Amino acid sequence: MSLIQEIELLQAEASGEILSARSLADLDLVRGKFLGKKGQLTAILQSLKVLPPEEKRTVGQKANEFRAELEGQLLKIREEIEDRELQSKLSSHSIDALQPRQLETGRLHPISRVQYEVEDIFTSMGFSIMDGPEVETDENNFGALNFSDDHPARDMQDTVWTEDGNLLRTHTSSIQVRAMRILKPPFRIIAPGRCFRYEETDASHDNTFYQAEGMLVDRDVSVAHLIHVMKTFLSAFFEKEVRVRLRPGYFPFVEPGFELDINCLTCAGKGCPVCKHSGWLELLPCGLVHPNVLKKSGIDTKIFSGFAFGMGLSRLVMMRYGIEDIRHFMSGNLRFLNQF
Ligand code: FA5
DSSP: OOHHHHHHHHHHHHHHHHHHOOSHHHHHHHHHHHHSTTOHHHHHHHHGGGSOHHHHHHHHHHHHHHHHHHHHHHHHHHHHHHHHHHHHHHHHTOOOTTSOOOOOOOOOOHHHHHHHHHHHHHHHTTOEEOOOOSEEOHHHHTGGGTOOTTOGGGGGSOOOBOTTSOEEOSSTHHHHHHHHHHSOSSEEEEEEEEEEOOOOOBTTBOSEEEEEEEEEEEETOOHHHHHHHHHHHHHHHHTSOOOEEEEEOOOTTEEEEEEEEEEOTTTTTSOOGGGTTSSEEEEEEEEEEOHHHHHHTTOOTTTEEEEEEEEEHHHHHHHHHTOSOGGGTTTOOHHHHTTO
């Protein structure tokens, strides 16, 4: 049999095999059989070099035509098979839009929940909600709050500074400063937000946490007003009568300044492991706004005075839900989050 006849036979054989291929794997077998390293057409092409020139030309032309035709057929059938496979996948995954479907619904992060609750209680007492940027100026975070450049109080907060001399706010008290500039007294604001400190983390400290700042500026504001607002808020939040006590505390932007404690809600003040048997829990710092702070923001201290407090919102959430480690909040761990 001449080489030309051999090629014709192979052509017929290959066409038949391509047509009966049912899968991409079948097609790969056909390709290997004819065009692979040890394929039948490859062998003919390799044998061309020993043929006399005239035969080499005619057989070579025929073999190349066959190769081109085979490649074309393989491609065409491959596309048909891929199309069939796609259609069958689509029909087996079809969506019936009329069927009821169980959708995964999202939910609020526990911090957001408690934040909204805090906002609701304060707005019911006439406070407005205020927000401010997380990247702050040195002036808004420290300067306007009576921290002088060389004041040792600046060391109280380890700060993350940006290269252009700004900082990630270390407390929500920077929003007080913005409020005093924007709002005309009398005013009352509650300002929840995220704060950042460059510090080692432990179960009750994180480098990213939430506070809620409160400020009230009005005529003749006294510590009695501060205590009343705090007690009203805490009793509404914990849904029981909460007693508070004030201890002296130092912050350059309040005078006098306090640490506010609440009676332990676990033992009703009798003493238990939660309150380290003291009957009291340290909750938040507060005080009457220092006159220098009011003056710096253009408020007439002969007419107005005020109080402010800085609640650790993350810690309030921990108390509400009995969470033992603050680092769960930012972990993104769904096993933690799915509990709420
Ligand atoms: C302040 O930040 C003051 N700006 C609060 C203030 C406002 C005082 C208005 C007077 C008037 P302090 O650094 O103590 O204070 O933080 C307040 C609360 O934020 C703490 O009681 C605590 O609950 C929370 N807090 C502070 N640092 C962290 C931290 N690293 N991780 C979690 N919570 C923190």
